[in-house]
Amino acid sequence: MPLNSHPVGGHILSAPDQFDSYSWHDNAIHGFRIVEGPDGCSGELILDIDFIAEWLPPQNESNAFQFRIAPADLTFHEVTELVISVDYALCSAALQPMTIHEIHREAVTYPNGYSSFAWQIEVNWPRNSFISFRAPGFTQALRAEPIASGAQYLLPSLRKRYDLQPGAQPRSLLSLDAAR
Numbered sequence: 815m816p817l818n819s820h821p822v823g824g825h826i827l828s829a830p831d832q833f834d835s836y837s838w839h840d841n842a843i844h845g846f847r848i849v850e851g852p853d854g855c856s857g858e859l860i861l862d863i864d865f866i867a868e869w870l871p872p873q874n875e876s877n878a879f880q881f882r883i884a885p886a887d888l889t890f891h892e893v894t895e896l897v898i899s900v901d902y903a904l905c906s907a908a909l910q911p912m913t914i915h916e917i918h919r920e921a922v923t924y925p926n927g928y929s930s931f932a933w934q935i936e937v938n939w940p941r942n943s944f945i946s947f948r949a950p951g952f953t954q955a956l957r958a959e960p961i962a963s964g965a966q967y968l969l970p971s972l973r974k975r976y977d978l979q980p981g982a983q984p985r986s987l988l989s990l991d992a993a994r
Contacts, residue, residue: 842911842967882960
């Protein structure tokens, strides 16, 4: 099982070479925001997620995992070619947070020499859903310290106290390198 082990506390993840050491498997997506960029052509895609910072192994015969989870903003910068395909009707699903199966990226170099990534966020609930786009980079900021939970998501009452208003700063930011 993938682990995202971190010391307790917020962090910003942004270096391209750190991408492969993280997993967003089973992270709930509670919402997204699209912010127009200053160039009028690209913008930011901000996903409001429950980041599973650590999968804790079973401690007794129940074989149940526990999770350390924090509300986070996963932001992709200079986004273009955005496609969002989510179909709750296809699987007769109740309206609840989507969950990420996996995030893939592939390096892209344009004829003018500009480099970026083609991103694909595979969604495992609802089935057959995805988000795809082009973006050269991303950041992730935790809005609170991770807390232990028996579920892979935070209850709405816990998330509410950490919801950010547009333009507000995350509570605790610690560079990832300093956290390791």
